[in-house]
Amino acid sequence: MKNQEAIDDPQKGLKFSNEAIPVDDGSFSPSTKPPNPGGGIEFINVGHIYGNHKRGSTNTEAVAEFSVSIKPGSLVCLLGPSGCGKSTLLNILAGFEKPSLGQVLVGGKKVSGPGPDRGVVFQEPNLLPWRKVIANITLGPDLAGRPKKETLAKARRFIELTGLSGFETYAPYELSGGMKQRVALARAWISEPPIMVMDEPFGALDAQTRISMQELLVDVWEKTGSTIVFVTHDVDEALFLADRILVMTPRPGRLSKDIISPLARPRIYESLVVNSDYAMMKREILLAMRKPEYYI
Amino acid sequence: MNFLGRRWDRRLGAMVSVLSVGIFVGVWYVCGRLKLMSPLILPPPQEIWLSLTEILEEGYHHISLWQHVGISLGRAMVAFILAVVLGVPLGLAMGLFPVLSSALEPFVQFFRPLPKIALIPLAILWLGIGEVSKVFLIFLSTLFTVVVGSAASVKSVGQGKLRLGAALGANRLQLVWRFILPASLPEIFTSIRLAVGVGWTTLIASEMVAAESGMGWMVMNASSYMRTDIVMIGIILLGLTGYLLDYLLVVVERLTVPWAGRE
Numbered sequence: 001m002k003n004q005e006a007i008d009d010p011q012k013g014l015k016f017s018n019e020a021i022p023v024d025d026g027s028f029s030p031s032t033k034p035p036n037p038g039g040g041i042e043f044i045n046v047g048h049i050y051g052n053h054k055r056g057s058t059n060t061e062a063v064a065e066f067s068v069s070i071k072p073g074s075l076v077c078l079l080g081p082s083g084c085g086k087s088t089l090l091n092i093l094a095g096f097e098k099p100s101l102g103q104v105l106v107g108g109k110k111v112s113g114p115g116p117d118r119g120v121v122f123q124e125p126n127l128l129p130w131r132k133v134i135a136n137i138t139l140g141p142d143l144a145g146r147p148k149k150e151t152l153a154k155a156r157r158f159i160e161l162t163g164l165s166g167f168e169t170y171a172p173y174e175l176s177g178g179m180k181q182r183v184a185l186a187r188a189w190i191s192e193p194p195i196m197v198m199d200e201p202f203g204a205l206d207a208q209t210r211i212s213m214q215e216l217l218v219d220v221w222e223k224t225g226s227t228i229v230f231v232t233h234d235v236d237e238a239l240f241l242a243d244r245i246l247v248m249t250p251r252p253g254r255l256s257k258d259i260i261s262p263l264a265r266p267r268i269y270e271s272l273v274v275n276s277d278y279a280m281m282k283r284e285i286l287l288a289m290r291k292p293e294y295y296i
Numbered sequence: 297m298n299f300l301g302r303r304w305d306r307r308l309g310a311m312v313s314v315l316s317v318g319i320f321v322g323v324w325y326v327c328g329r330l331k332l333m334s335p336l337i338l339p340p341p342q343e344i345w346l347s348l349t350e351i352l353e354e355g356y357h358h359i360s361l362w363q364h365v366g367i368s369l370g371r372a373m374v375a376f377i378l379a380v381v382l383g384v385p386l387g388l389a390m391g392l393f394p395v396l397s398s399a400l401e402p403f404v405q406f407f408r409p410l411p412k413i414a415l416i417p418l419a420i421l422w423l424g425i426g427e428v429s430k431v432f433l434i435f436l437s438t439l440f441t442v443v444v445g446s447a448a449s450v451k452s453v454g455q456g457k458l459r460l461g462a463a464l465g466a467n468r469l470q471l472v473w474r475f476i477l478p479a480s481l482p483e484i485f486t487s488i489r490l491a492v493g494v495g496w497t498t499l500i501a502s503e504m505v506a507a508e509s510g511m512g513w514m515v516m517n518a519s520s521y522m523r524t525d526i527v528m529i530g531i532i533l534l535g536l537t538g539y540l541l542d543y544l545l546v547v548v549e550r551l552t553v554p555w556a557g558r559e
Contacts, residue, residue, distance in 0.1 A: 096459055114462040126456045129555035130478045140464040143474065173558040188463075 038107035038117060038194035039072030039227035041093065047101030047252075048088050061252035062088040066102070068246060068255065072194070075221055075228045077238035077245050081289060085253025086231045087199055093229060094120050094197045106195060116140065119188030119226070121201040125180035127172035127187075134159070134168040137186045144191075151190075158186040161220045178209040185217070189224065196221075198230045202237070211269055214240055218265070235285050239278055240267055247288045257288040339525040344532075347525040356526065357517070359509050365533060368499055368510040371427065372541075375434035376492055383439045383491070384484060387446025391480075392472065397447060408440035413501045425506035433502040438495035445487020449480035482556035485549040489542060496538045511537070 046066040051059030063085040070076050078086040091097040093104055095114035104111040106118065114120075127136050134155060135142075141151040159165055162182040172180060181201055188196060202210045214237060221228055232238050238245050239261070247257035262277050272278045321341055327333060328340020335343055351361050390397040390404075412433050423429035453476050461475045503512030515530035549556065 094459075094463060096462070114459070114465075116463075116465040118463065120460070120463040122456055122460070124456050126454075126460045128457070128475070128478070129558070130481075130553070143461075143464055143466045143470055171555065173555055 034225040036072040036194050036225045036227060039225075040105075040107060041068075041070040041195065041227060041229065042105040043068045043070075043089070043093075043102070044105065045102035046089065046092060046099045046104060048085065048092065048097070049100045050088075063092075063099075064252035064254055066253070066255055068258070070227060070229065070244075072227050073225050074243045075218070075230065075241055077242035078229065078231045078248065079233065079235065079238040079245055079285065079289065080248030080253065081233055081250055084248040084250040086233075086248055088253065090197055090199050090229065090231050093195075094118055116144065116191055117193050118195045118197050119191065119193040121181075121184050121188050121196065121198040123200045123203050125172075125177075125184040127180055127183055129172050131172075132168065133164060133170045133172065133175070133183055136172065136183050137164075137190055139187055140191045154190050154192075155186075158190050158220075161189075161223065162186045162216060176209075177205055178213060181205065181213060182216070185220070189220065189226070192224060192226070194227060196226045196228045198228060200231055200233070203232070203234075210237070211240075215269075217241065218267075222265075235282055235289070238285070239263070239281060240269065240272060245281075245285065247285055249289070257285065259284065336522065336524055339528060344525050344528050347523075348529055351526065351529070356514055357508075361533075364509055364511050364514050365537065368503070368512060368534075369537065371430050371502065371510065372434055372496060372499055375431045376438055376495055378431075378435050379438035379442050379491065379495065380488055383442030384446045384488075387443040387448075387484075387487075388450055388477070388480070390443065390447040391450025392476070400443075404440055404443055407436065408444060412437040412498050413504075416501065416505055420505060429505055430502040430507065433505070434495050434498050437498040438491045441491035441494050442487055445490065446480070446484050449483035449487070450476055452483060453479040481553045482549075485545070485553060485556070489545050489549075492541055492545060493538070496534075496541065499534070 043066050046063060047061070048063040049059050049061050066085075066089060078089060080086050088097065092099045093106075093111065095111050095118070128139065131139070137155050137158060138151045141154070159168060162185050164179070164182055164186060167175065167179065172183070175183070184201065202213045205213060217228075218241060230238075230241060232241075242261055244261065245257070245259045246255055247259065248254065249256040259281060261281070263272065263275070263281075325341050328335075328342060339347075355361060356364060386400075390400055415433060415436065419429040419432050423432055457475050457479055458471065461471045466474065499510070500512035500515065503510045504516060507513040511530050511534050515527050515534070518524075518526035518530065
């Protein structure tokens, strides 16, 4: 428990933090992840304008000249203050909105609407209150008319992965916020979409629950190999989760920084806070996120 | 928990309700004993009780009291069921298709607030003085509230649920059947409860149309003979039956949409 000492002794901790990377006991190897050929994403010069064209001046440019290529199987965080267009980008990726300019390719094909190749997790759990937990999880396969037996087997796997064992027959209103969000994760993941799109899914949870949900997310991601695009305004959340962090500036949302995380996995929250790479990245992100006039 | 942050025991609440009714009847009784008001204007409870036992035995105008209650309930129930069976799908369709909504909205908004008593002459002219015109009046006053409520319930289904459905690959029929309809149910129930309340108030109006039985008719008839005690019995029965109808709807609602208000 090298890192435990580091936390207990602040001086050692500082020394430890100057080392490049926290503990990696070798138990994790990225090659165990299932392949994900359909999980690549290309944002090509995406721009989006909201507004009533008849009223002219009321148009808002939400996103401008956004071009990013995302590798299959990576966990990418879109980070930025509210109003930076990150949710707009996510809605475009999910297919809920059409971009005013440019296009998005998923697995090489142009996005023209929502589809089961992209699982979506919203900020609200959006559970259907008339369905039990298990029936909420199997919603996607049920709508697609998949065989019951196959669906139930898959549901069992994701119930286990998301820590919902024993809650299968609960009604959604009997669950806490964190548990509801677990159901939402399992529901999006059960069809094993190559891409998972997440819009601040843990934003409404309390700090402790949020951390355990982040750990859960990374855990399931490593077992499924999905590409995850995760929107957040929480810098620490992005640093803990991401392989790659795309920092955006507000109005219109533009990519201001594209950072590949040097932090190894598994990541441990308590170790990260005393890691110098973590601190330097956080500083860089904060500087990029805020408009220059704020820190003159 | 209420807005004061205190817990309110439901059994205690029921006791307070019973107590308040008890005090009300008690004061009424004492006023009667002290002869504070003329029994012709407000008969005391003891006198109403006597008349009640009397018409329970002999009936009113050769029709037993239970038949009066049953006939009124029958008229109202036929009207309510028709209004729900026609009104809910119509309202849902209006909520789903803006064209239909635009086409029907003027008629719905015209008829909904219209006092249905004004339609009595037309109802008689078109449907005669039989049961049909009585049921028709109650039906009309119930229908429009159900239609408006059902249409509004569709629009209140959150964007989140619709996006979820689309993301999970639901087709249009599935969106309506598996998402919009169940999500609308609690609000549809609320509108049915409101509508049944409104419809029940039209009962008297409908029984003014050449009726010879029913609670509404009994009240109107007794008043022309200055039988205030029987008027009071009729009013109490109308109130209690209405209360019971609403309670039944609440029970059905709890069984059908147990999640209502707990999302």
